[in-house]
Amino acid sequence: MMAMQACACFLDWMADERRASPRTTEAYRGDLHRFLDFLGGHLGGEVDVAALDALSLADLRAWLAFEHDQALRPRPGHRVTTRDRAARTRARRVSALRSFFRYLARHHGVDNPAPALLAAPRVKKTLPRPLSHEDALEVPQGVGEIAHTPMARMRDGALFLLLYGCGLRISEALSLDVADLDRAMALGGGADEGVLRIMGKGGKERMVPLLPVVGRALREWRRHHPAPVAGAPLFPGVRGGRLQAAVAQRAMRTWRHMAGLPDHATPHALRHSFATHLMEGGADLRVIQELLGHASLSTTQRYTLADESRLLDVWTRAHPRAGA
Incomplete structure (x- = not known):
């Protein structure tokens, strides 16, 4: 099977079996198509599943380096990617590769450990910004x-x-x-x-x-x-x-x-406001998690950090010794 065919099957599986959001599926589609296009030039020919099985960690890093270089290269009408955005993009590409190769291992007998060894950058977590x-x-x-x-x-x-x-x-x-x-x-x-x-x-x-x-x-x-x-x-x-x-x-x-x-x-x-205002009113974190439908409590805990940030801001502006 050719790699692009396997990629199409993977994306269908993501949408139908994993129920991934259309936004995630489209982002992975773009990343993987760029990856396979790069491999065509990197390996000097059309890529099949056997070629994916033989890829080394250096091959995968070469693609990430190529994409990083493309993002930083000034071109007409192209805005240079900021460091934080670049880190998020690289993290998503690493995630796309790992998911794709896990699918290949399960459905096409590809046993390549290289994607699991890729280092994903640490992405700065952004706090929710609710309305008053x-x-x-x-x-x-x-x-x-x-x-x-x-x-x-x-x-x-x-x-x-x-x-x-x-x-x-x-x-x-x-x-x-x-x-x-x-x-x-x-x-x-x-x-x-x-x-x-x-x-x-x-x-x-x-x-x-x-x-x-x-x-x-x-x-x-x-x-x-x-x-x-x-x-x-x-x-x-x-x-x-x-x-x-x-x-x-x-x-x-x-x-x-x-x-x-x-x-x-x-x-x-408004979703952020719903959660933050419940947090400020004393609602239990687990209850908010259930209401929002978060799979992980760590996602809901961002609202705790946002509330702490708000309290610190109030303290620094209102406490008489804050400027001492």
């Missing part, structure tokens, strides 16, 4: 008010209230159908409270409770939904199909410019 309580509360109404039609105003208000009230990823919210809301309300006994079943990353399912204010907004939106049949998307676009994430992101970008908010005020910042 006041700004987060204003987002649903603010974004809804700038919509061009009554339907879009009510839809966007309900959508952004759901993002902040339940801590959903934008992709999770936009993947919901009308039937999902009906099921959630049924679990709440017909009241405004309910429990949404969310399919998160990696096909991991979690149950997220609806606050009464969110439930009321969603129930009201359903009454004005243009086609509230069970299989219809809960948040449709103007043509009736599922609303695209880019449209919701553009709406918030427009509103944040009007409201004078910083660039990190995005739909995903």
Whole structure:
């Protein structure tokens, strides 16, 4: 089998079996295609699976060095990669190679230890940047008010209230159908409270409770939904199909410019705000992990660090001996 065919099978496996996000799959696709193109020149011919089995650690390092050199080489219209971005890119490429070769070992008998020996750079962890309580509360109404039609105003208000009230990823919210809301309300006994079943990353399912204010907004939106049949998307676009994430992101970008908010005020910042505000209110870290659908507690612990950073900032500005 040729290496490019094996790569296509791997990417299909990532999407179908591992339930990797489309963004991760596309990033790996780009990395692996560049890797195989490099090998064609490096080895002097078309690459098959047997050639992958024979690669040395030096061959893999040669590709990473080549990509690093390309990133730093000034070209018209090309922005030189910063050190932190370069480290993240290299770490992703190393991860793509390791995942690909693990797949090859499992499905094509390739037993090459070289990818496991590649050193991945230490990537600086970024802290979540939530909105303030006041700004987060204003987002649903603010974004809804700038919509061009009554339907879009009510839809966007309900959508952004759901993002902040339940801590959903934008992709999770936009993947919901009308039937999902009906099921959630049924679990709440017909009241405004309910429990949404969310399919998160990696096909991991979690149950997220609806606050009464969110439930009321969603129930009201359903009454004005243009086609509230069970299989219809809960948040449709103007043509009736599922609303695209880019449209919701553009709406918030427009509103944040009007409201004078910083660039990190995005739909995903509402998820950060949900978790941070729960943390500040004394919520248990494990509970927040379950609500966010994080596979690892270490991911959720970033909000602890963010809260500590905020407290330190308050202390340095307010304590009378802070400047001593």
